[in-house]
Amino acid sequence: MTIPAPTRTPTGSTVLDLVLRFRALGLLLALAVLVGATASVNARFLSGQSVRDLLFAAAVTVLLACGMTTVVLTRGIDLSVGSTLGLAAYLTADAMSGGVPVPLAVLIGLLVGLACGAANGAIVHFGKVPPLVATLGTLYVFRGIVYFTAGGSRVNASDLPGGFLDFGNGTLLGVPYLFLIAAAVLAVVALFLRDYRSGRDLYALGSNPEAAALAGIPAGRRLMTAYALSGTLAGLGGVLYAARFGTVDASAGYGMELDIVAAVVVGGVAIFGGSGTVLGAALGALLLTVIDNALPVLSIPPFWQQAIVGALILAAIALDRLVALRAARALRKKGSHVG
Amino acid sequence: MSDRAPADAAPLWSALRRFASWDAVIIAATALFLVVAASTVEHFGTARNAGHIIVDLAPVLLLALVMTLIVATGEIDLSVASTVGLTGAAMGWMWNHGIALETIMPLTVLLGALLGAVNGLFITGFGLPSLAVTIGTLALYRGLAYVVLGDTAVADWPRDFTGWTLGTIGDTGVPNIVVPLIALALVVGLVLHCTPIGRAVYAAGANPVAAAYSGIAVGRLKCWLYVASGAMAGLVGVFWTLRYSSARADNAYGLELTVVAVVLLGGVSIFGGKGRLPGVLAAVVLLTALQNALRLAHVSTETLTVVTGALLIAAVLAPNLLTAAGDALRSRRRRAAASL
Amino acid sequence: MSEAVPVVALRDVEKSFGAVRALRGAGLELHAGEAHALVGENGAGKSTLIKILAGLYRPDAGAIEIDGEPVDLHDPSAAIAAGIAVIYQEPALFGDLTVAENLFIGRQPRGRLGRIDRAAMDRDATALFERLGVLLEPDRPAKGLSIADQQLVEIAKAISLDARVLVMDEPTAALTSREVERLFDVVRALRAKGTAILFISHRFDEVEALCQRVTVMRDGAHVSTDPMGEVTVDELIRRMVGRELAAMFPRGEAAPGEVVLDVEGLASAERCRDVSFQVRAGEIVALAGLVGAGRSEVVQAVFGVAPREAGRVRVLGRDLPSGNPRAAMRAGVALVPEDRRQQGLLLDLSVMRNATLVRRGRLARFGFLTGAAEQREAAEWTGRLQAKYGRLTDPVATLSGGNQQKIVLAKWLATGPRLLIVDEPTRGIDVATKAEVHRLLSDLAADGVAVLMVSSELLEVLGMADRTLVMREGRLAGELPRADATEEAVMRLATGQTAEAR
Secondary structure, three states, X not given: OOOOOOOOOOOHHHHHHXXXXXXXXXXXXXXXXXXXXXXXXXXXXXXXXXXXXXXXXXXXXXXXXXXXXXXXXXXXXXXXXXXXXXXXXXXXXXXXXXXXXXXXXXXXXXXXXXXXXXXXXXXXXXXOOOHHHHHHHHHHHHHHHHXXXXXXXXXXXXXXXXXXXXXXXXXXXXXXXXXXXXXXXXHHHHHHHHHOHHHHHHHHHHHOHHHXXXXXXXXXXXXXXXXXXXXXXXXXXXXXXXXXXXXXXXXXXXXHHHHHHHHHHHOOOOOOOOOOOHHHHHHHHHHHHHHHHHHHHOOOOOOHHHHHHHHHHHHHHHHHHHHHHHHHHHHHHHOOOOO | OOOOOOOOOOHHHHHHHHHOOHHHHHHHHHHHHHHHHHHHOOOOOOHHHHHHHHHHHHHHHHHHHHHHHHHHOOOOOOOHHHHHHHHHHHHHHHHHOOOOHHHHHHHHHHHHHHHHHHHHHHHHHOOOOXXXXXXXXXXXXXXXXXXXXXXXXXXXXXXXXXXXXXXXXXXXXXXXXXXXXXXXXXXXXXXXXXXXXXXXXHHHHHOHHHXXXXXXXXXXXXXXXXXXXXXXXHXXXXXXXXXXXXXXXXXXXXXXXXXXXXXXHOOOOOOOOOOOHXXXXXXXXXHHHHHHHHHHOOOOOHHHHHHHHHHHHHHHHHHHXXXXXXXXXXXHHHHHHHHX | OOOOOOOEEEEEEEEEEOOEEEXXXXXXXXOOOOEEEXXXXXXXXXXXXXXXXXXXXXXXXXXXXXXXXXXXXXXHHHHHHOOEEEEOOOOOOOOOOEHHHHHHOOOOOEOHHHOEOHHHHHHHHHHHHHHHOOOOOOOOEOOOOOHHHHHHHHHXXXXXXXXXXXXXXXXXXOOOHHHHHHHHHHHHHHHHOOOXXXXXXXXXXXXXXXXXXXXXXXXXXXXXXXXXXXXXXXXHHHHHHOOOHHHOOOOOOOOOOOEEEEEEEEEEOOOEEEEEEEEEOOOEEEEEEOOOOOHHHHHHHHHOOOOOOEEEEEEOOEEOOOOOHHHHHHOOEEEEOOOHHHHHOOOOOEHHHHHHHHHHHHHOEOOEOOOHHHHHHHHHHHHHOOOOOOOOOOEHHHOOHXXXXXXXXXHHHOOOOOEEEEEOOOOOOOHHHHHHHHHHHHHHHHOOOEEEEEOOOHHHHHHHOOEXXXXXXXXEEEEEEHHHOOHHHHHHHHHOOOHHHO
């Protein structure tokens, strides 16, 4: 190579771009095939009501997947999201049924989520407890607190203000408000992660923590941000859950962490940090929801749902591994050098 | 784990560390709890209740045995409870198809081993992170259990077998299950602490690269551990089904978290290379006995979830904080000495 | 210049890690517009000193002054804010981010609403690379870059900081001489603009070409600081080593015996190709070359921790299968790896466990290890090597670098190897232990062990080796018998330059 100035060759970056887009494309393709196949069996799958149900179901998952992505990017994981959601949902609903004005009750839900997330972040960063252990612990603790406060009781839809429930089940031009909120959050988080310094710092932290320390990236603040965001979004998810279902008991969101981790992994976020996008995670969440809703239409027993989720996770990580190996080989081969 | 004490840390702390390793702490705590509970909670100290506790702790203890080895190599297996569910479901299916129980039981354990081998191959063959793989098989195996049995239960198990799981040895009041529990714990304990395999397990967890440079086939070792984990889960699948006289797809649902919790609580580092089996056994006893005592004292068992979670975090947090405190003290002292 | 207030000064700095005193009274003054060389053997404390300047470590005692004012560099961002930029020996890039983003992480150019302006970022990166004469695409991911390219990205990053102080820790170790020239042009331009430069290198020709002042460190302490012209290279080496060169390498004439290792046409993972050589009983053969030339890859493929793609490896006439360290161990091969902490030791585990790890199967009785046999074995071999530690149950992490290396050596010598491969055997250890290791290797060779040694320290190669094999870009570039092996001859083969180009 004797060219004096850098020239753009169409390999390198575009290979990676393709890989990244390939994941989004692949997910879209899978979605399209699934929707197409299901609709061809039963056209009602594309009816307004059916699509609405799907978007309702996807809203909370997408929301939580956004938060989970920010945490997983830093090489972390937040297993407590289901419990946080349950706690926020119950406390919000309980406050409303006790006569607290709706905006204040919603704020309570968000603050509960924020507090849970901040607790996770503090344990992980200041306590140096591995994220898996820390959030597995808080999964139990937060859930225990819900049981504690709720006892055996639950909040019924009739105890909640009608306006709140109307919002939870209302639509704008056929699109549920809940989904609009999730989409807006998705857009904001995507922008944050792509175009802001602190967002890029999260990728840097997950990509190479030692180098991040050398570069002076404030790891503590960024980690706290990621966990707090995940917690707050789980809190918001709890509020939306209450608005959607009206009936809230201590088991709200039980076991949900698994679906969220699945969505994120299927969406192409590397479980060991540093790469992936919220858009991918959201598509992953959407795909899982579509599968959930398509099974009955395709007259596949609902019992298959979880097995399919599991198979998808395995396929996704195995595929990522393959693609990564190939990309690494391609990049090494071309290894541009000095002119 | 970063809880390595520097050589010249604060003397009190280093002395504490030497004599009170975490498993010693947890064993002492367990003993203390048993004594206190026996003297304050009615019916807790009876032989009958002790028998109940032992039968209750069997599944977690069995799963925790192999999980200890897996976590000591720096990996994790979140699919154990789902494997219990799937093997139990398969057992029910085979029973429904008229296969003799004597044939079913070894087949079930074999199936468990196969399911474990799938984990092992994904993790060591493709080099995928065990956390992600076993979250995948957690969902997959549980899902397949539902595919096999749906939401039905197979409950017509022969009395001889189900009775054995809850029975006692003659009139001693000692549950039958004690014998296999002790035997298996002994085997795993000896392998981990007194054989070259155990040394390789710790080496693989402490530093897989250095282990490979020392001629340890890290991948193969881990793969076999997953096979063992699956086989053990198959065994628990058999036990669970017979104990509750019911093969259901949701057998042992969510138990993986309890298993991981007791292993970490027992002092095994999530990063591998550290931890001893006695600590884990004590943690199993502590959690089960605690649950039992709360039930006897009519305290809601939900309280236990908070305690479990808090203990789990504390198990890792406490040594970290103490080390940090020791470090701070030491460096302050060093600075003070230097400024004289 | 030197009467002016130094931009940065370190005074009587001390730093310990556990039992290890890395710095004991180190000092340094850097002046604007001056390039200052810091020389010393591996383990002399240079890297620790740099990490203190970079804000990664806080000194236990002593002061850091900037423009004569004492400061506290409590973390890396404080050092960056104080105008100190560091190029580390080991590139530390973010593989998932683009090259441009690696340069500007945390200070990316921003457009409207505080959003990152990617176009501007790529433009700035391209401009920087042009200045360095480097051909790198700013928007490719850093993953998959060669070591040299990674190092160039690190250099570009440090330069882009427009720092008042530029610290370079062996930045040229992986670069070709043309890349080094480009780098030096840029550094000279920076120096002319008033940047203070701290340059660390093992190559004295580079030190002489670039620097005006030179400081020698030994065993964590300051030895001397002189203007470059007033001190000879021989004198510098004498100060670094702390004794006469001739006393350093106690080596008699070797009488090579049978062929122990026979390597033919070895190739491995695109990092080495077509490598053939032999090592005989009783001789020490050195593998020399630049960082990344493929030396470690050769010995890793021989030992089997890396698979080989082609070629055959024979030990005492028997073929070794590819990728099987256990077969190599059975055949009598031992490898003391390059990276003690990552490849050699289980840092959190005890001295005993480490020392007996490879012998654990042999020490078992009826399949069981009771601890007594391990204890006896560990005590014997660590004793023979005079390793210093508190108790056999102490974690190896608490030992000094030299004693850690002795534990690794003990672990392998206990197997009674016929072929001992040592990769950078004295990296990061103190002068006294270094001499012990050298004596040990000589004694082993005298006892008929075949020794294959990879080393980046030319003095060590020249002093120890009966024959020197030089590698360049994955291939053997030549072989030098002891009589012909000079610093210049080795470097000429390693860089592929003709004599007049250097």
